[in-house]
Amino acid sequence: MLDATYRDEQSIPDHAAAFEVMRAQFAAHGPSLEAHPPVAVGHRVVHGGARFYAPTLIDADVERQIDELAVLAPLHNPANLAGIRAARAVFDSVPHVAVFDTAFHQTLPPAAYTYAIDAALAAEHRVRRYGFHGTSHQYVSETAARFLGRDLGTLRQLVFHLGNGASVTAIDGGRSVETSMGLTPLEGLVMGTRSGDIDPAALVHLSRRAGYTIDDLDALLNTRSGLAGLAGRSDMRDILAGVAVGEEAATLAFDVYVHRLRAYAGAYIAQLGGVDVVSFTAGVGENAAPVRAAAMATLGFAGIEIDPARNEAKERGVRVISTDASAVTVLVVPTDEELQIARQTADGTERCRPDPRPSPGGSVPDALPDLFHADGVLFDLDGVLTPTAEVHMRAWKAVFDDVFARWDITPPYTDEDYFAYVDGKKRYDGVASLLRSRNVEVPWGSVDDDPSAETICGIGNRKNAAFAASLRSQGIAPFPGSLAVVEALHAAGIPLGVVSSSKNAEEVLAAAGIRSFFRVVIDGVVAEREHLASKPAADMFAAGATALGVDPARSIAVEDATSGAASAAAAGYAVVIGVDRGAGADALRAAGATHVVDDLGVLLPAARTDTSETA
Ligand SMILES: Nc1ncnc2c1ncn2[C@@H]1O[C@H](COP(=O)(O)OP(=O)(O)O)[C@@H](O)[C@H]1O
Ligand SMILES: CC(=O)OP(=O)(O)O
Ligand SMILES: [Mg+2]
Known part of the structure; x- marks a missing residue:
């Protein structure tokens, strides 16, 4: 949806x-x-x-x-x-x-959750370590095992969840055995505004010497400490910016933060008797390469070696940042607490199964195909993986707004003009058709006109440059359901490819941060070079399967356009999934789609169990 x-x-x-x-x-x-x-x-x-x-x-x-x-x-x-x-x-x-958050840590052994204070008092007031961020630690450790194709039950893992709150958990065979947050989410690592570990006697001291009340201490440790206490700001981005210009307070804050991470890593590796996988997640863990590099820098003795280029790469999705020689695999795993909560909510209620009524248009399929046992899965790009049409529309608007203003053309350019005169046409034809609608005559020019030329071709080439600039400056977010499916298939080791008519496919994939998921990309550039006939001919999807080394009869194609569905069907794909973004379920089926969905997310295993039961 x-x-x-x-x-x-x-x-x-x-x-x-x-x-x-x-x-x-x-x-x-x-x-x-x-x-x-x-539901x-x-x-x-x-x-x-x-x-x-x-x-x-x-x-x-x-x-x-x-x-x-x-x-x-x-x-x-x-x-x-x-x-x-x-x-x-x-x-x-x-x-x-x-x-x-505490649920995943219910498996902590007594030695890990017990504080060494008066046992009767602790029992009476339930003073013990509970641990937090459990939803995230569980999700990340399970995702890491799946990504590596390893059995969760055999792995010793560390998960660093570094967000505003931060905690690290040692996970042995899928069970939390040690975690850095305690009775409350205040203990352990240095956080945005929280102190983490501190000698409790410091509070006694501040109370006796500085007149701090209990409430003062609570506010101090929870809201005026951590990075904020040390350097005046809680956001790691600001700390890194301060470090970059040699600011003393920011540099000390960074050093204290990292020092604590190393200490915990060492201690937890000792508790586990060694470690196989280390994962970083949440805002800081997913984004701050310098924090990861510094935290792991001294852990060579434990078999941990970070690859600087991998660590600094800006990719989405689960990725390895250790070297191939590293005995321990170090990963960045984007957390998804919301997805995990949604799954557990579905598990936790009888009545929360999806509504069995088909969605409007009847496009929810009767039985959904299993993507996870295909030899390979090949995806169209525009409209299936990324909403590229929006970027094209933005680029056209930027170019025409400028031309219209400079030439006093009225009425002004609107989205309705886009659909009436530009959409679905070849680039130059679109320019000509729109200008004709305003009775403006411009010479055609030629395809190699400079983008500044005031010709049909020049304006068309300007739009191409605007498209590339918009991709670079604003990026493009993949459809969330499609991204989830691609990540899951990639994590499961299924070979994936892209089959797109676009000549910008590589740029779009890179801007969306999803290029590395795909082993092959057959796009407009390849098609021109190899003389492949355009969709709906079989050539493009046939070339995709060949390049990926898979048999179309045991593979799956995913398309949103009727021409693409026809190409895949002609190439002999066992399953052709139509994603209905407006083409219409009936039209997609008539073109050769064996299944039609509104959103690829319904094909994920968690969603599949529920829908197939109700179909
Ligand atoms: N690009 C980045 N580089 C460094 N740190 C970042 C970046 N993006 C986000 N962060 C850090 O992540 C924090 C938020 O983490 P997040 O997991 O979203 O927080 P929360 O604990 O509130 O869920 C920010 O306060 C900031 O310190
Ligand atoms: C428990 C906790 O610290 O959560 P958050 O990171 O969202 O603040
Ligand atoms: Mg968080």
Whole structure:
């Protein structure tokens, strides 16, 4: 259902208002909440104490217990509860499920969760280590094992979740055995505004010598410490910028942050008796290459060697950053707490199966194909992997707005003009057709006209340059459902390829950050060089299978255009999946699609189990 990402920044007073904004956004952009009503709502709850170890259906009593646990997670549980109350008011007829950060750490052994204080007092007040970010640590460790094609049960892993809050977990055979956050999400690593480890006697000292009250200390350690306390800002990007210009406070903050990471890595490797995989995740872990490099720099003795080029590469998705010679594999694994919560919510409620009614247009297929047992999967690009049409529209608009303004052409250029005169035409024909609609005559020129030339070809070439510039400056986000499928197939080791008529395919794939998922790319440039006939002829998809070394009869093609579906069918693909972005399910089937979906996300295993049961 989701086929685009929309971003809208505004200040929102509270959770209730936020849900109204969200509803308005769904109404404006789709998918329609009336046509696709939510079947359950999953909530992240940070502290579940020792009471909650599984996804839990929320009722008044569960709300009360989450409230009671707020003293142990003052930055988090109150906000989690406000979100739950607002969501229950808006979506009052569906189950709401709480998924706890603490749940994954219920497997900690007593030696790891027990603080060495008066045992009776600790028991009475439930003072022990609980651990947090469990949803993320679990998701990342499972994803890492799948990506490496290794059995989770045999792996010793470290996961560094470095966001605003930060924690590291040692995971032995899929079970959390040691984690750096404790009774509350304050212990352990240095964080954005939280101190992490500190000698508890420092608090006694500040209380006696500086008159700090309990509330003062709470605020100090949770909101005025960490990077913010050391360097005045909590965002690692600002710290790195300070380091780059040699600022002293930022440099010390960076050093303290990294020093702590190394200390924990060493300690946890010792607890595990060695390590096979180390993963970095969350805002800092996924993005800050200097933090990863510095944290791992001294760990050569444990078999860890980082490859600087891999570490600094700007790629999306799961990726290796260690050298081929490194005994330990080091990964960047983007976390997806929301997806994991959604999955656990689905597991946690009986009633949350998708609505068995077919979606409008009847395009949800009867039985979905299994992508994970294909020899190979070949994807069209524009419209299947990326919403490239939007970038083309932006480029045309930039060029025509400028021409129209300089030449006083009226009425001004609009999106309606795009669909009426430009869309679906060859580039130069589009320019000519639009200018003719305004009675403007311009010489045709020739294909090698400079982009500044005031000719049909010059204007067309300017649009090409604007397209490339827009890709470079703004990038392009892949369709979320498609990205999820590509990541999962890649992690499962299925050979993947792209078959696109576009001559910009390589640039688009690079701008979307997904180039490395694909072993082969057959695009307009290759087609011209190899004299391949365009879609709907079989040539393009046939060449894709040959290049990938797979048999089309055991492979899958994915297309959004009827011409592409026809090409794949003619090339003998066993399964041709049509993604209906407007071509229409019937037209796609008539062209040769064996299945039609609205969004590739429904083909993921988690989604498949549910839909096939209800089909
Ligand atoms: N490109 C980047 N380089 C370095 N740090 C980054 C980058 N992008 C985000 N971060 C860091 O990640 C933090 C947010 O992490 P995130 O996991 O989104 O936070 P949260 O814990 O709130 O979920 C930011 O405060 C910032 O410090
Ligand atoms: C538990 C915790 O610290 O969460 P976050 O990183 O979202 O602040
Ligand atoms: Mg987080």
